[in-house]
Amino acid sequence: MLASAAGCDPQTSGGSGEVDVPDVYAFESRFDPEASSVSYSGQTFRQVLIASIEAELSKVQDELDAGAVFEAGEVAARLSFYYRFESETGGSLPHLLTTSPPPRQTTWDDISTDKDLQGKIAGNDPEGQHADWSRDLLGWSSAGSPDALVLRWFDEVDALAVAYAAQLPVDPQGVQYQVFYVSPQGVHYGELMVKFLLGAVNYSQGTDDYLDDDADGHGLLSDNTMPEEGEPFTALEHAWDEGFGYWGGARDYLAYTDDELAGEGGRPDYAAGWHDTDGDGTIDLTREINFGASVNAAKRDRGSVVPTDLSDQTMRAFLHGRAIIAAVDGDLSPEQLAALQQQRDAAVLGWEQSLAATAVHYINDVLQDMAAADYDFTGHAGHWSELKGFLLSLQFNPRARLSRDDLTRLHALVGEAPVAPGSAEADAYRADLLSARALLGTAYGFDPANLGDDAGQGGW
Known part of the structure; x- marks a missing residue:
């Protein structure tokens, strides 16, 4: 994916008339011509918090390998630092995200303030939620709420760190391995927790809050007549921006190729998924880097057999919707709202399809892991845990293509831990994975060629 030309692309938006849709997510304020109306630093902050949990696990691993011994509760507290982040105590500390050139924002406060993950996880931010997450969470037994599940996983990782210092863990085949946050049952907590947080x-937040339209004065029904207090943007502009920020694309996302977004080559200045677009010698984390779901979309486009363009589809829908809002000086008419909802639906569908396609990708990886002559337990655990994390994520969209019954069926097929290739259950589990993959393919209309063969080869 690479935009064919810079500038604006005039398009028709249903009843909203002609609007200029730019190739870059940049929109001038209606109230201050010297200011941008785009703002989503809080969403960037949470993207960095999630990435930092993964980085913190690596730090703990290095310390364990150097001989550190942890008391019970220490590692859980280190992970909770990011999950329950408090600017008062942590804001002046450096964040853990590294880029080259270095980030413009070096401390947490440089990105934003008074933001955390716990307050925004499904169920803890109750406004507009489409489910009661204290009882409706699917996919993990005795999970409770999403918040309770994350805290439970922190405790389980903590126990693994304490045990690791005393003795290296062994896999089901009796072989020692050296990744403390992989359980002997094959749960890779680093991958599982990060992918779950990107969903929960x-x-x-993106699909069930800021881009939703089920509550007056909220999401797509927010005010567009006046600026928010002290800000150069309206509540509606900000809501759309926050949805975009949770998806994670850089402002000039269309300037990247799929290889560059996936970190698989391309121009040197773009090839790591970021680019110093303004030439100031730093990477602005609020506009010049690609996070999370936006990267997954490009990876699936890059790996498709029958071409897909989920990355372009999703970004252009975000751009088009924001252009509709920017073109209206006041509240949207019913026709303009319908046009905006159409672009919301396209953006959310692209987001959802990229998550589902990524689950297909990891089903294929797990099938290949189970058939490999040189079996890699921790690699298998990582692939299975990514699969599970993406499947858990799909339930958080109020407009999900998968029904609750389909989601329940998927989780029954995939289970709560991988199955070892030499076990008595291995053949049946392979069949279950193929059934899960077929269910995803049918629900999302994926071309069979992108699903792959029975060995997990030839598709995503």
Whole structure:
């Protein structure tokens, strides 16, 4: 995916008339011509918090390998630092995200303030939620709420760190391995927790809050007549921006190729998924880097057999919707709202399809892991845990293509831990994975060629 030309692309938006749709997510304020009306630093902050949980696990691993011994509760507290982040105590500290050139924002306060993950996870931010997450969470037994599940996982990782210092863990075949946050049952907590948070925070907030339209004065029904207090943007502009920020694309996302977004080559200045677009010698984390779901979309486009363009579809819908809002000096008419909802639906569908396609990708990886002559337990655990995390995420969209019954069926097929290739259950589990993949393919209309063969080869 690479935009064919810079500038604006005039398009018709239903009853809203002609609007200029730019190739870059940049929109001038209606109230201050010297200011941008785009703002989503809080969403960037949470993207960095989630990435930092993964980085913190790596730090703990390095310390364990150097001989550190942890008391019970220490590692859970280190993970909770990011999940329950408090600007008063942590804001002046450096964040853990590294780029080259270095980030413009070096401390947490440089990105934003008074933001955390716990307050925004599904169920803890009750406004507009489409489910009661204290009882409706699917996919993990005795999970309670999403918040309770994350805290439970922190405790389980903590126990693994304490045990690791005493003795290296062994896999089901009796072989020692050296990744403390992989359980002997094959749960890779790093991958599982990060992918779950990208769903239970980012995807939930984006689709079930800021881009939703089920409550007056909220989401797409927010005010567009006046600026928010002290700000150069309206509540509606800000709501759309926050949805975009949770998806995670850079402002000039269309300037990247799929290889560059996936970190698989391309121009040197773009090839890591970021680019110093303004030439100031730093990477602005609020506009010049790609996070989360926006990267997954490009990875699936890059790996498709029958071409897909989920990345372009989703970004252009975000651009088009924001252009509709920017073109209206006041509240939207019913026709303009319908046009905006159409672009919301396209953006959310692209987001959802990229998550589902990524689940297909990891089903294929797990099938290949189970058939490999040189079996890699921790690699298998990582692929299975990514699969599970993406499947758990799909339930947080109020407009999900998958029914609750379909989601329940998917989780029954995939289970709560991988199955070892030499076990008595291996053949049946392979069949279950193929059934899960077929269910996803049918629900999302994926071309069979992108699903792959029975060995997990040839597709995503």
